[in-house]
Amino acid sequence: MSSQILNDRFEELCAAYVLGVAEKAEIEELKKELESRDPDKLARLSEMHRTAQHLPLFAPTLDASDQVLPKVLESIKSIKREKQPIPISSTSDSKKSGSEASAPSTQTPSWLRAAAVLLMVSTLILAYLATNLNQEVDTLETVVENQRLELMNLQQRVEVAERYLDVISGRNSYFVGMDGLDPSPGGFGRIFFNPETQAALLQINGLPVNPSDKDYQLWVIRDGVPISAGIFSVADPDSSQYFELPRFVDSDLAQVDAVAVTLEPEGGMPQPTGDMFLLGTPSS
Amino acid sequence: MFIILAILKKLTANTEREAQLISKISKEDEAALSELYQLYQRLLFSLCYSILKNKEDAEEVLQEVFIQVWEKAPYYNRDKGTPYAWLTTMTRNRCIDRIRSKAYKKSQITDHDDNDVILPFIVSNEHDPFSATLAQERTSMVQKVLNLIPDEQRDVLTFAYFEGYSQSEISDKTGIPLGTVKSRMRQGLLKLQQLLEGREDSI
Structure with missing residues (x-):
């Protein structure tokens, strides 16, 4: 390459x-x-x-209404973050009792020095743990983001599958099959058609991957005249690929003479010029 | 071209101030949240409206975004992106999640026309003369830039960014081969990059 x-x-x-x-x-x-x-x-x-x-700068410029900010400020009042400031008790409290109250004020007591050291060590440990925790949060956020993308991908696939099913499972749905010709005798195709919704779906299997400068083109032939029904690419010759035909050209697939697939220059041609890979008739 | 660069500069010049605001928000400063809202509501609401095409939904998402800002501010990491990138990414993700939810789809009485991917350019009723000028110049800038991107590339970019369609979905919906969709997406983005870098003399 x-x-x-x-x-x-x-x-x-x-x-x-x-x-x-x-x-x-x-x-x-x-x-x-x-x-x-x-x-x-x-x-x-x-x-x-x-x-x-x-x-985002390409979006049309609009202002939100004045009610949004007050609603935001109202909502955040009910949100309490987990982290709370650590209360620090005052050491100059005059109402201390016993030995604490009578200790000389000019010299720091040894227990306080020890407590300070302990506090410092604890702070360092907590800082270390917080750093690790932050890294873990970052990692988990990445995992969540990847899973969100995967979920979106799956949702898209389900939606596409549901649309395909709508075409195939209609009360009067039918299909026209196409058989492989010389360039690819093992290939086959089907056009599923739902007359109630006028939706059409193309299934292709066994066609070779098209060169990058060429596309496959589907033709509907009525009264001897081929009419383009769309172009498509094949990425995997070993599995079935499905294509929706949003602008299907014929309102009654059963009445056409034939349907065919040819290989044409990228973008398709007004009339077929390349090798024919698949051909089928409604009666076959 | 100078106008375009100047506006982009203006829109990205406040990064330092915005990062400070987020830092204050992380300490539960409501005034900072209000200031950040005032700075960004127009841009983010415009983005929401472009994706959702419904004022009520767009305002609802805008509200959710700023509540999320309040909650997530302590975790904002400037090394991972500017406040602008953080806020716009968060907003777009929420909008795309919403249009992908079945409940939202069912609530839509009519579907928009899949072929109508040209964005309407609406200038808001501004009260602040500077903002009005900025908005008008931005609209003008956007139109100039968009007009220089070939239709077929612009349509693919718009389908992906503002409609949330995957490349396969764009291919399914338009009948354009997947390879062509990918190629146009790449070319469109490179063209946009070229225009924004000022390498296009014709602007």
């Missing part, structure tokens, strides 16, 4: 990460890239991070 492609890939990972949309595998990949502590890579990630931090 050329260094330019590797460079672009690294920048894609950085962009996804700083925008908060990187998936777990991408975060891992980015971590591996940064393991070498390459100053140039670290600088580029840092620069992208700084750039992304400007994005």
Whole structure:
């Protein structure tokens, strides 16, 4: 792989990460890239991070109503932080009893010196423990953040799966199958269609990964005329990939002549020009 | 270009003062919280509104953010980021969490148009002349910068940052291949970086 492609890939990972949309595998990949502590890579990630931090400035300028701040101030009154100031009792209390009250005021008693040393040692120990605790809190916050990202990722997957299920499980849903042709005889595809919601879903399996300068293009052929139904990429030839077809071109898939998938230049073509990989008809 | 740099500088010049305010908030200083709120409410509310597209929800999240500031101030670590970065990240995360929650989705009567990703630019009714000028200049700056980012790159950035969509979701929703989404996201961010660094002479 050329260094330019590797460079672009690294920048894609950085962009996804700083925008908060990187998936777990991408975060891992980015971590591996940064393991070498390459100053140039670290600088580029840092620069992208700084750039992304400007994005809030792109929001339309609006003011919150005057009621928000009073509500905030009211709410925080009920919040008591765990840490409380340590009460320090006064040593000049004139109402002390017994030997304490009669001790000479010009010389520090030995028990007080010992207590001071003990207090100092305790303070040092507490400071050490607090530092460790802070580090632990930092680590736990990182873990929580990673888990939050993972949860978001899972929620996204569930939502996508629910949408797929809606297409497949409709009362009158049906699908048109496509078989692999010469370039990829082991491949197959299906277009699921829900006539009630007009939603369509494409399943692809066994197609080779498309070159970076090409996309697969889905065609619906009606009255002998091919109409583009969208472009897609294949990342993993060994497992099924699903694509929603939000702007499906035909309101009745059962009435078309055929459906097909060809390999076209990146971005797709108005008419098919490349090799045909899949072909199917509603009646087959 | 000078206006852009000057406004960015103005918006980031108060880091020291803001860090002091957070330090005071960590000692339960309500006045410091009020001051930080006044400094940031416009920016954070604008961000909330852009993501949530609903005034009541945006105000609710803004309120939650400042309560969180009160609670988390003792743990704020300046080495990990500026107050600006801390506050905007916290705000965006809360907004994205909210739009991802099912309850929130169900409460939305109508869905926004997925294809309409061009942000509306609204100038608020300012009373402070300086703030009004700053807001107008910021709006103008944003429009200038955004207009220089190609539409397809800007749409992908907006989908990701202000809509909270993952790259796969953007690909699913728009029908654009995943590889193209990734590529446009990278190009858009680099273009923005280039514009903000002032390397673009045409601004």
